[in-house]
Amino acid sequence: MSALVAAPVLVPLATVVLTTLASRRPTLQQVVSFVGALIFLACAVALVASAAIDQPARTAFGSWVAPYGIEFHLDRVGAALVLITALMGAVSLLFLASDADAGPRHPLLLPLVHGVLAGVGGAFSTADLFNLYVWFEVMLICALGLFAIGGRLDQLDASFKYLVLNLLGTLLLLIAIGAVYGATGHLNFGALAEAAPALSPGLSTALLTALLLAFLIKAGSFPLYAWLPASYHTLPAPVLALFAGLLTKVGVYAVLRTVGDVFAPAPDVVMEALGWIAAATMLFGVLGAAYHWDMRRILAFHIVSQIGFILLAVALAGEAGNAATLFYTVHHIIVKANLFLIAAMIWRLTGSYDLRRIGGLYRLRPALGLLFLVPALSLVGIPPLSGFWAKLMVLQEALAQGRYAWAALALAVSVLTLYSMVKIWMEAFWKRHPDDRWQPPAATRLAPAWAATLGLAALTLVISLYPQWLLAYAQAAARTLGG
């Protein structure tokens, strides 16, 4: 065991403490925050490196061995997601240094951001069901603070909706964990996996349903996603990108861990239901996106829709489905966060998120248009961008399993995704600015924003052109699941 395994929690937590202490000295706080993010990133790289050579970091805290103590176990799936978490944290903090919708600089903003990272890191690392719940709570409380930090009335309204609906999920999760513990006597993933086959089919269906419902609320799946589009658009852009990238994905990860690993193979009826829920999530998410004109709302609904794709991969199960899940998740986090950040840059240049009130960006900043096309087309799934490989894996598996309805729906949703990305492109970039007297802002501080978005786009391009590395990693990760 190495101390590294605790890094996904300890490094961000230490940063929370230090940034809180430094909250009266903004410059120092920012430096501490960056250093913390970079250390987290370095630790995450080390974790992935050791997971990739089949030596996953794992430890039982206090040396109380599993199943008695709490275990952290960073297999390939967990390590990859921790790495992407650390990366998104660093990128968001970088973007925060620009003036593109970064929100008011509250002294407690940075501690709360690192608190989110600690919660997400813990959730991806733990191998204990109740401990997972604790990290969900950490995320929830930090998210709440970040919603309220701007202090606008719509933000307070959003934070209340976020709180109530997520508390419902948290409550259900607690009930479900209690029921699981009552039925099996265990909380450790490994011990649960051993105890699961002894459960009667009806009981395991019931327990999994309760667990999955709680996780699906967190993941933002149909019909439990109302909190997401109701709240996300009120966040300042860098925090929004972080949330959009990470929070729902923790829910999806928990679903994968539950039905794809710990309780695998899950009862057919559960997987069948999950598949249809995923299909509905894809469809209604993208319809919501087609309806809206505010870029943030459009993109928020696309989170929902893409969650549907990832859940579909989970529902397809097996090695191919699980590999697709991991690949899709990593691709999607990068692309979706980037789109939100680029939308914030558009806001800075044109003064609005509302597509009806902006335009003329292609003439002003053709490079921004090019930058936008990378994640936008990737989201649609235009080859050879990363989203294409993700969708190809899902479609291949769906068709191979004879799930024609799901595959057809996935293709139809892709058309609608294309429609709404084309909408953003035509309205924000191609169209003239509706106000003839509109002048682009004279002085902007967008250099950090450019660095952050270009970095993410470069990452997308690397995954796009050399998908083999991530694909092979995801396939190896899938082989270790459920065994």
Added chain:
Amino acid sequence: MAAVTEDRRGGLGWVERGLFTALPTLALGLVVWKLALLELPLSVSWSWVPALGIDLAFRVDGLSALMLLMITGVGTAVFVYAGGYLAGHPGLRRLYVLLSLFMLAMIGCVTADHLVVLFMFWEATSVLSFLLVGFDHERTDSRKSAQQALMITGTGGLALLGGFIMLGQASGTYVISEIVDVLPSLAATPELTAALVLILIGAFTKSAQFPFHFWLPNAMAAPTPVSAYLHSATMVKLGVYLLARLDPGFGEWPLWEWGLKGAGSITAAWGMVLALRERDLKRILAWSTVATLGTLVTLVGLRGEGATVAVGTLLLAHALYKAPLFFVAGNIDHGTGTRVIDHLGNLRHAMPWTAAAALLAGASMAGMPLSFGYVVKDVILEAKSAGDVFAFAKAANTVFGAVAVAVAGVAAVRVFWRHPGVNETCEAHEGGPALVAPPLLLALAGITLGTFPFFAQELIAGATGAMTPDAEAVAFSLALEFGPALLSLLATFAVGVVVYLLWDPLHARFERAARRVGRIGMAAQFERALSWIPRSAAASTRALQTGRLPAYVALAAGTIVIALAAALVADWPSLYWPSADGWPGGGPVGACALIVFGAVAAVLQRDRLVLLLAAGLVGYGSGLLFLFTGAPDVAYTQFTVETVFVIVVASVLLALNRQHRAAGLAEPLWRPGAFMLAVGFGAAVTALLLVATAGSFDTALSQFFAERSVPDAYGRNVVNVILVDFRALDTLGEITVVLLSLIAAVPLLQALRPARDKGDGA
């Protein structure tokens, strides 16, 4: 003036224009050089994504070679022409970059030997076409046309992807040359049939076949070089190319054969008829392109090698006459400022070179002897008389041939030689050499091949060999023949001339009829489908995302209840329920009764303070329950927490009361929906917990904690040891939550104050 291109070089100098133009020229040289030196087929393959079995596999056979020559040859002409046509335009560099990328994508498409690689380049052409059609992006109709083209070819592309995956899975490989070999031996499973249909949809959207034909004329919003390149010579032929590529595999399938012949014939006839509706020269040419594509698709569907010879020759001939005619239309637009044929006439004086090019290209299009078009007509006639052509295809071909003559007449004769007096633009003028040379040279190439058809013999033979499974069966010779074909051509020609002479009255009559068709036509259907997206999106989103929190909670809670109930019912017989004799004694039951009483009382209260106290009973009840189930210290903690909570909140409420801000709850006491939801939720959760705890509990953990607490953890209170040692990490997490909630509360409290003061808070 616009004509003096040298004066208006604008942002792009000669050097850069030359460099860009060198790209297709070099590619053309390379293709010709390699074709002369090397034996076809060439293939090369690099490993790309072994995890998914995807190789960058390329293969050049006769068909690819023909396409390559067209792509690079017409490409060279287009690049030269674009430099003249958009000289001085600030977007010329963007156009060149996009055109270069487009040419690369086309080359990739026609050489790819792997379905996924082909699809990648296929989608690239769609996206680039979107960017090129929307070149004048500040014009609304440009944007609309670009969107239409992308939505249709993009949808078709996704259908194609589905088809490709199913085809690959059915035949066990994604390598196209292997698939074509394997396909004839495969049984016609439903999967393979579905794959076929999806691939047909993909190809038909790309090649503007009925019922997806309407996007192509609208794409004429693009600058003329783009129209000539994408929408006549190359991209729209991709569908035909794909069909021809897969024809050796699918050829024997009736669905394939009849699908191609049916859609192709309808498109050929309908496209020509619609050409009559137009007054814009470019749109007239676009409809005739649609019709030609229909003819090509029909020919691919026909059996027999004669048909494949016809496909090869028509592909080449069309590129050699239609691209110059588009250039001519562009020159007219450039020189007169309009493309509407009513305003044009007698342009031969002002634009002699363009007129010459138009005449040469028009002759080929009309199929006059000594043009390559004539050779094509000859070959097609042979193919049709040899194949078992159904009557409609014949009729369609006659309409196609006749109207082609008429369209050629309009483009080459009418605007240059006839129709005097209406010419409103008196300053009509010829363009520079960059505008004149490309159409002239391409049209001349068509005439040269028409006079000496054997020049094209080897090229067409190669393409035919690639499209025909058993290559030795192909024996033909392209030669100048004046046999029975001439007679039939004369008949077509005569009808064509009549149509040409009656163009205006036919148009008028047609316009009236077509207006009615317009409302039910495919373009209108597409618009309707497209507007369905925002409408259904609005309906579903307004229904689901009402903005009202109670609705959200009800939806979520309702879903939970229904899902849990369904899960419990799904496998009812395998569930164990707790036996009745194991029920707890009086103490726990009393505690539960207190909880229930507190909960019900809280629901019935309108006054916030009483409500709080009633809710406190729930907490005390829980504490009592802990006490009776053997956890006294947890119980004491619960009592303390509950007491502190009630006191704190009560004092806040009292303070608010003094400020008259704590109004009672205004909601009605009895809400049946909420009642049912609450009962359902309680019942579902209770049932879940009952079945979960019905079995014998695995006490491994609690035994371990009890046994090891004293010797290993040095603590006599097991609960405390669990909290601070066995599961200390949970406690760390919970402490973090408390700390972070304090941090989170600071901004929240700060936020509340100004928000309340400001009122709207914006």
